[in-house]
Amino acid sequence: MKIERVPTGVPGFDELIGGGFPKGSSTIVSGIPGCAKTTFAMQFIANGALRFNDKSIFITVEKDLNSLDRTFSQFGYNIRELHKTGRLGVIDLEIKPEMGEDFLDQIISPKFLSKVREFGASRIAIDPLNLVLQFSGDFGGERRGVQRLINAYSGMGCTMLLTYERLRQREDLEYEAADFVVDGIIYLQLIKSMGSFGERSFFERRLSILKMRETDHAQGLYRFRIEDDGIHVYSDILLRARK
Ligand SMILES: Nc1ncnc2c1ncn2[C@@H]1O[C@H](COP(=O)(O)OP(=O)(O)O)[C@@H](O)[C@H]1O
Ligand SMILES: [Mg+2]
Numbered sequence: 001m002k003i004e005r006v007p008t009g010v011p012g013f014d015e016l017i018g019g020g021f022p023k024g025s026s027t028i029v030s031g032i033p034g035c036a037k038t039t040f041a042m043q044f045i046a047n048g049a050l051r052f053n054d055k056s057i058f059i060t061v062e063k064d065l066n067s068l069d070r071t072f073s074q075f076g077y078n079i080r081e082l083h084k085t086g087r088l089g090v091i092d093l094e095i096k097p098e099m100g101e102d103f104l105d106q107i108i109s110p111k112f113l114s115k116v117r118e119f120g121a122s123r124i125a126i127d128p129l130n131l132v133l134q135f136s137g138d139f140g141g142e143r144r145g146v147q148r149l150i151n152a153y154s155g156m157g158c159t160m161l162l163t164y165e166r167l168r169q170r171e172d173l174e175y176e177a178a179d180f181v182v183d184g185i186i187y188l189q190l191i192k193s194m195g196s197f198g199e200r201s202f203f204e205r206r207l208s209i210l211k212m213r214e215t216d217h218a219q220g221l222y223r224f225r226i227e228d229d230g231i232h233v234y235s236d237i238l239l240r241a242r243k
Contacts, residue, residue: 003214006054006123006159009047010040012233016209016218017184025213026150026160027184028129030173035188036205036224036231037163039075041125042068043230044161046077048123049087056123057089057116059107061131065090075230089119093132104136104145108152117156124153129162129178143177150181173210185210188224207233 005020014020021027029037041058048054058068068090069079082088093103106112107126116124126132129146138145153160164178169189179185189206205224209217224233 006048007052008040008044009051010043010231010233012222012224012235013207013231016222016233016235017212018215018217021159021161021184021212022214023159024154024157025183026154026162026181027186027212028162028164028178028182029186029188030164030166030179031188032166032169032190035169035190036226037165037188038063038071038127039226039231040186040188041127041161041163042072042077042079043075045088045123045125046072046079046082049082050077054122055087055089055120057091057119057121057125059091059093059124059126059132061093061103061128061135063127064092075228077230086119089121093135101135102137103132104138104149107132108149113152113156116153116158122158123161124158125161125163127163128165130165130176133178141177143181146178146181179211183211183213184215185212 004023005018006023007014007020029040031037045056045058048056060068065080065083072079079088083090093106133142133145136145138148150160162182164176173187187208187210190203191206192201193204194201206221207224208221218235220235222233222235224231
C-alpha cells in the first residue's frame with residue numbers, strides 16, 4: 001500500500017523523509033531553547049495552508065496570534081491573513097494553573113475535536129507538547145496522555161507536529177515517554193564549531209531524524225540555517241555517513 005505523504009515545505013527537508021510525513025502520523029521536533037522548534041512547526045503549518053491546500057491549526061501554550069504574526073512576518077509569512085481567510089487556526093492555551101485547567105483534556109475533549117473537524121484541519125502543531133502535558137492531570141502519566149492525544153487526532157486523519165523542549169543537549173538524546181509513542185523524532189541541535197586559526201568558535205545548526213515510522217529516512221546529521229524565509233536544510237553536507 002502506498003503511503004500518502006504530507007510535505008513540510010521546509011527546503012531540503014522533505015527529501016530526507018521520502019517526500020513528507022506519513023499522513024496521520026505524529027512527529028516530535030526536539031531540542032534545547034533557540035534550536036528552531038517553533039520555527040519548524042510554523043513552517044509546517046503555514047506551508048500547509050499556503051501551498052498544499054491543507055487547513056492547519058497551531059496550538060500554542062505561550063504565544064498568541066499577534067506575537068506569532070510578528071515573529072513569522074520576518075520570514076515572509078502573513079499569519080494574520082491566513083487566519084483571517086480561515087486557512088490557519090491559532091489556539092492559544094493560556095497558562096493558568098491556578099484555575100486547574102487541564103490542557104490535554106481541553107484539546108482532546110469531544111467539543112474541541114468536533115471544532116477541529118468542523119474547521120477541516122488536516123495539520124496540527126502543538127508548541128510545546130511538554131508544557132501541555134505539564135498542565136494536565138492525566139492520571140496514567142505522560143505516556144498515556146500522549147497516546148490519547150495521538151489516537152484522537154490520527155483518528156481524524158490529522159498529521160501532527162509536536163515540539164518538545166529539552167533541558168540539555170547531548171550526543172545521545174535522553175528520551176522521554178512521549179518519544180516512544182510518536183511515529184517520528186527530529187532532533188535539532190546547536191553545535192559549537194571551532195573556527196580555523198585566528199577565528200572564534202561559533203554555533204552551527206544541525207538536524208537529524210532519529211525515528212520516522214514507515215519511512216526509509218536519511219540517517220545523517222545535516223547542517224541547517226535560518227534564512228530570510230525560514231529554515232533551510234542542507235542535505236548535501238552529510239556530517240556522519242550512513243554505516
Ligand atoms: N530572522 C532571523 N534570521 C536568522 N535566525 C533567526 C531569525 N529570527 C530568529 N532566528 C533564530 O531563531 C531562534 C529562535 O528560534 P525558535 O524557533 O523560536 O526556537 P525554539 O522554539 O526552539 O526555542 C533565535 O534564537 C535565533 O537564533
Ligand atoms: Mg519555541
